Amino acid sequence: MGSFEFVREHSPYKNREALLDDYTPDTLVGRDSELEEYHGALQPAIYGEQPDNIFLYGKAGVGKTAATRFLLDKLENNADDYDDLDIFTELVNCDGLNSSYRVASHLVNTLRDPANRISETGYSRSQVYELMWDELDTHGGIILLVLDEIDHLKDDSILYQLSRARENGNLTEARIGLIGISNDLTFRDGLSPKVRSSLCERSISFSTxxxxxxxxxxxxxxxxxxxxxxxxxxxxxxxxxxxxxxxxxxxxxxxxxxxxxxxxxxxxxxxxxxxxxxxxxxxxxxxxxxxxIADLNDHERLVVYALATLEAEGETPARSREIYSRYKALSVTAQREALTARWLREHLDDLAMLGILSVSEINEGSAGGKYREYALQQDLAVVLDALEETLEAMGVHTSVKGYV
Ligand SMILES: Nc1ncnc2c1ncn2[C@@H]1O[C@H](COP(=O)(O)OP(=O)(O)O)[C@@H](O)[C@H]1O
Ligand SMILES: [Mg+2]
Missing domain, CATH: 1.10.8.60 (Helicase, Ruva Protein; domain 3)
Incomplete structure (x- = not known):
């Protein structure tokens, strides 16, 4: 048995924090064309002018947030050289604040001093907007608001409001530049035309x-x-x-x-x-x-469980109808009404996208046609481990008894 002393031995790190998520590197490598375009779009701010609203899009992990932090830090620093210029920037992650109401009340509270904060509930949305306009105008100057992971917003009212604040006469002192960032490439197309045209005055795409x-x-x-x-x-x-x-x-x-x-x-x-x-x-x-797996709903978990039991019996890859009959049997045990075979077929592909199961397309030529087969993408033990709650709720299927 060890003595459990804590001793520093070999550590490969000089600064481990530089690998963590919230670290912003001093420079970005290989993003020159994106940065140039982005820099150009923000340039009016240094003259005290309101920049166009900007929409950034590209897959996850391609440097959208890093580029934004990098340029806004620079802009704020450079703005200090000009006495007549006041630039305020705020980055809001909509993953945590997913409604217009919450974003608006967050902005109010960011601009107020701590003693004066409003509560997250108890106002109507239009009241919160009024408070928000007051705070923004009291602050004045150029205000650059970044709404990161904007596709998490459940409604687009705040986008409409903020992107058109001056045209709509809500602000007289402050000038707002809105920057929306999305991983979801289809987000922009889903916006109402009014919001799209004002939010996406400039669109910048980040390549993979x-x-x-x-x-x-x-x-x-x-x-x-x-x-x-x-x-x-x-x-x-x-x-x-x-x-x-x-x-x-x-x-x-x-x-x-x-x-x-x-x-x-x-x-x-x-x-x-x-x-x-x-x-x-x-x-x-x-x-x-x-x-x-933790993010799945009960029925989706039953599907994964059904496939896991087939895998334990050596019956995978399996076709959707085989999975469906096992899923139905498990639904009975779980005392749930099974959803349709069609629902299952559609969800198998979603589960494949998540990397939980793998799909292969079998082509039997002119005689047999095409069909799909599914198997677990990950170790059975790993999957059963993740399904622990489901197993607890509905008992362990005989096929997987040896694994849990
Ligand atoms: N060009 C780059 N140079 C240096 N670090 C980068 C670059 N692009 C991305 N990163 C780093 O990769 C991680 C993911 O980038 P991030 O900006 O968060 O991606 P996104 O917002 O597009 O999902 C961050 O830690 C970021 O610092
Ligand atoms: Mg990001």
Missing amino acids: YDANELRAVLDQRREVAFKDDVLTEDVIPLCAAFGAQESGDARKALDLLLKAGDLAREENAERVSEEHVRRGRDLLEREQVARG
């Missing part, structure tokens, strides 16, 4: 990173985060390759580098190796599946 670009991002971060020579040669290329597979997501690549570093440190290894990256990747995938 390839493996080489991700290597550059990781190389830059390695310098800050790790001590010299603690990564074996293949660590960065491997993390970059995995990131490129994950639709060019720099965050995923950085997370993997962090996981590999942590594993090496836990083992007191002198260097971080390819092996740490591979195991790190495995662990991250498991965590992702567990989170994915």
Whole structure:
């Protein structure tokens, strides 16, 4: 038995925090054309003019938030050189504040001093807007509001209000520039035409990173985060390759580098190796599946459970009708009314998108036609682990008894 002392031994890190999510790098690599366009769109602000509203879009992890923080920090710093200029910036993540009401009350509270904050409930929406206009006008100057992950907003009223505030006569002193950021490429098309034309006066698209670009991002971060020579040669290329597979997501690549570093440190290894990256990747995938399953509703979990029992019996890959009959049987045990076979077919593809199960298309040529087969994408044990609550609620199917 160890003595559980805490002792500093081999740590590969110089500054581990540089790999965490909220770290903003000093410069961004490989985003020159995006930054140039973005910089140009913000340029009027330095003259004290209201910039066009801007809409940024691109897949997750391509540097939209990082670019925004980077440019707005610069803008605020540069604005200090001009006495007649007052620029205020605020970044709101709509993932946490997903209604117009909440965004508006958040803005009121950001601009008020702590003693005067309003509560999150108890006003009508129009009252909150009135308070918001008052605060914005009292503050005055140029106000740049970033609504990040804007696709989480359940209604677009605040977008309409803010993007047209001056035209609508709600503001006289302050000039607002609105910056909306979305991972969801279809978000813009779903907006009402009025909101779309005012929010998207400028649209800037962030392209996806390839493996080489991700290597550059990781190389830059390695310098800050790790001590010299603690990564074996293949660590960065491997993390970059995995990131490129994950639709060019720099965050995923950085997370993997962090996981590999942590594993090496836990083992007191002198260097971080390819092996740490591979195991790190495995662990991250498991965590992702567990989170994915945790977010499913009861019926979707029953579907995953149905496939898990088939897998335990060696009956996968399975066709949707086989999965459906197992799902129906499990629904009876769970005392739930089974949904339709059609619902199931549609949801199997969603579950595949989440990386929970895999699909293969079988083509039997002219005689048999085409059909799809499904299997678990992840280890049965990992999936059953994530389904723990479902199993508790409805008992364990005989097929998986040996696994839990
Ligand atoms: N060009 C880049 N140079 C350096 N770091 C980057 C670059 N692009 C992304 N990153 C880093 O990758 C992570 C994800 O980027 P982020 O801006 O949050 O993506 P998005 O907002 O597009 O989802 C962040 O840690 C960010 O600092
Ligand atoms: Mg972001």
